[in-house]
Amino acid sequence: MTFEGTVALVTGAGSGMGLATVRALHAAGATVYGLDISPSVADVLADLDRATGLAVDISDSAAVDAAFARVEVEQGRLDVLVNAAGVNAPNRAALEALNDENRKIFDAMKAGRKHDSELFEFISDEDFDRVMRINLYGTFYTMRAAVPLMKRNGAGSIINFSSAAALMGVTMPAYYPASKAAVLGLTREGAAELAPFGIRVNALAPGAIDTPLFRQSDDEFAEFLIGMQPIRRAAQPEEIAEMVLFLAGPSASYLTGQTISPSGGLVMV
Numbered sequence: 557m558t559f560e561g562t563v564a565l566v567t568g569a570g571s572g573m574g575l576a577t578v579r580a581l582h583a584a585g586a587t588v589y590g591l592d593i594s595p596s597v598a599d600v601l602a603d604l605d606r607a608t609g610l611a612v613d614i615s616d617s618a619a620v621d622a623a624f625a626r627v628e629v630e631q632g633r634l635d636v637l638v639n640a641a642g643v644n645a646p647n648r649a650a651l652e653a654l655n656d657e658n659r660k661i662f663d664a665m666k667a668g669r670k671h672d673s674e675l676f677e678f679i680s681d682e683d684f685d686r687v688m689r690i691n692l693y694g695t696f697y698t699m700r701a702a703v704p705l706m707k708r709n710g711a712g713s714i715i716n717f718s719s720a721a722a723l724m725g726v727t728m729p730a731y732y733p734a735s736k737a738a739v740l741g742l743t744r745e746g747a748a749e750l751a752p753f754g755i756r757v758n759a760l761a762p763g764a765i766d767t768p769l770f771r772q773s774d775d776e777f778a779e780f781l782i783g784m785q786p787i788r789r790a791a792q793p794e795e796i797a798e799m800v801l802f803l804a805g806p807s808a809s810y811l812t813g814q815t816i817s818p819s820g821g822l823v824m825v
């Protein structure tokens with residue numbers, strides 16, 4: 557599949573699946589803009605001749621608009637938008653609390669005990685807000701900025717990263733599954749509204765993918781999660797990038813509004 561002559565914008569481009577997607581799109585011939593909150597994104601993408609790394613916090617709508625304005629000025633078009641930026645915890649303290657909780661669940665299981673998590677009443681307004689602002693609002697901001705550019709082309713493909721956690725009942729701080737389920741709402745509404753303009757919108761809902769985000773969990777807990785999947789391994793980010801390219805390209809021309817779950821069979825939709 558070739559993406560020669562096309563322009564793509566990928567968020568979360570500095571790490572994991574976003575980075576693998578930038579590399580795959582670039583290898584297929586696309587010119588790629590990679591956005592990441594981490595300023596190191598420019599260095600991370602420096603070896604790719606047709607890629608530009610931009611330090612942008614996607615929860616800042618003005619910064620998102622400025623990045624798309626730059627794409628418009630420099631390229632005059634946008635063919636593919638991939639929303640891979642996301643967080644499972646809003647800050648280090650929340651991440652440590654999540655890991656502690658996972659350890660308690662896991663230790664209880666190993667000891668043949670039950671452990672009843674208590675998460676809801678301890679989620680602060682600030683933490684809920686921050687995760688929503690990144691995972692949901694950020695996805696909305698980039699879609700809103702991409703639509704006029706894609707409409708002008710009469711074509712475009714948008715791929716949003718949700719999560720298997722949005723499709724299952726899992727015990728974890730509610731901001732993550734809530735934000736990722738809302739991304740599916742954006743995806744479906746976008747698919748319905750934008751199809752007449754030649755724009756397709758689909759979502760991926762991954763399970764265990766071997767990225768820095770996944771490896772933030774304890775190794776033992778990560779192995780436990782992998783063990784729940786019929787295919788008992790974590791996928792490599794490059795495997796997911798291949799799916800993004802499939803959804804972005806002409807082979808998926810009749811697919812829109814879909815959620816594909818690369819989760820080793822954990823979620824069967």
Ligand SMILES: NC(=O)c1ccc[n+]([C@@H]2O[C@H](COP(=O)([O-])OP(=O)(O)OC[C@H]3O[C@@H](n4cnc5c(N)ncnc54)[C@H](O)[C@@H]3O)[C@@H](O)[C@H]2O)c1
Pocket residue numbers: 567568569570571572573574591592593594612613614615639640641642643644690694717718719720761762763764765766767768769770
């Ligand atoms: N790894 C998994 O197992 C898994 C499973 C299900 C869903 N996901 C989702 O897949 C997507 C990619 O995850 P990954 O595992 O590659 O994670 P990752 O942490 O390796 O990469 C995510 C990137 O997003 C960037 N980012 C975070 N907040 C940002 C912001 N406000 N603005 C711009 N960039 C920001 C980070 O700096 C990072 O470079 C995420 O949306 C994640 O929620 C991951």
